[in-house]
Amino acid sequence: ETGVTQTPRHLVMGMTNKKSLKCEQHLGHNAMYWYKQSAKKPLELMFVYNFKEQTENNSVPSRFSPECPNSSHLFLHLHTLQPEDSALYLCASSQDLLAGGEQYFGPGTRLTVT
Amino acid sequence: DAKTTQPNSMESNEEEPVHLPCNHSTISGTDYIHWYRQLPSQGPEYVIHGLTSNVNNRMASLAIAEDRKSSTLILHRATLRDAAVYYCILSPSPHYGGSQGNLIFGKGTKLSVKP
Numbered sequence: 082e083t084g085v086t087q088t089p090r091h092l093v094m095g096m097t098n099k100k101s102l103k104c105e106q107h108l109g110h111n112a113m114y115w116y117k118q119s120a121k122k123p124l125e126l127m128f129v130y131n132f133k134e135q136t137e138n139n140s141v142p143s144r145f146s147p148e149c150p151n152s153s154h155l156f157l158h159l160h161t162l163q164p165e166d167s168a169l170y171l172c173a174s175s176q177d178l179l180a181g182g183e184q185y186f187g188p189g190t191r192l193t194v195t
Numbered sequence: 196d197a198k199t200t201q202p203n204s205m206e207s208n209e210e211e212p213v214h215l216p217c218n219h220s221t222i223s224g225t226d227y228i229h230w231y232r233q234l235p236s237q238g239p240e241y242v243i244h245g246l247t248s249n250v251n252n253r254m255a256s257l258a259i260a261e262d263r264k265s266s267t268l269i270l271h272r273a274t275l276r277d278a279a280v281y282y283c284i285l286s287p288s289p290h291y292g293g294s295q296g297n298l299i300f301g302k303g304t305k306l307s308v309k310p
Contacts, residue, residue, distance in 0.1 A: 123301055124239070126299070171239070182229045182286050182298070183229075183244065184231075189238050
């Protein structure tokens with residue numbers, strides 16, 4: 082596979098569930114990002130990792146917990162979500178933060194919280 | 196963070212050039228200008244970026260005003276596959292300690308292409 086992949090592509094979960102989103106990049110990049118795209122709202126940057134270290138947490142509620150075990154993988158662990166958390170969650174990568182202006186995005190995970 | 200202003204929507208005819216404007220009057224001297232687009236049901240796609248000089252790549256051209264307070268993304272021959280939301284984004288130069296990773300997306304311009 083090439084590029085940035087995300088699994089699952091669609092997820093429906095209840096407010097008491099715990100689930101995880103997975104992102105994998107096959108580009109040899111060192112920076113990875115999580116974004117949230119709600120209906121009719123601009124993309125919002127959530128977290129940034131550079132060489133496995135978190136460099137940005139954009140005031141994201143603690144019910145979203147990121148994990149970056151290596152430069153190729155990024156997870157977003159979800160627990161006790163709210164219906165307003167339903168959105169498209171996008172993962173992206175770039176060579177590193179110095180080249181962060183050129184990001185490659187995955188197709189996203191469409192999350193519905195019931 | 197410096198903001199950008201784009202028209203909400205634009206229309207184009209297939210195989211004609213498209214000029215997508217972006218105003219960024221509060222841009223700092225070290226901010227880069229990036230353009231991304233998002234096709235329906237897909238993640239955003241990097242298009243082009245520049246600092247001061249005009250830039251060309253296989254997808255588009257970026258024309259930057261001399262005072263850098265505005266820029267224009269040029270699609271030389273629009274195709275139906277170019278129908279998307281186009282985002283103009285500013286990010287600080289890494290050479291001055293900025294992190295280019297913190298891209299702030301606005302609402303963008305929704306481009307429609309008519310056959």
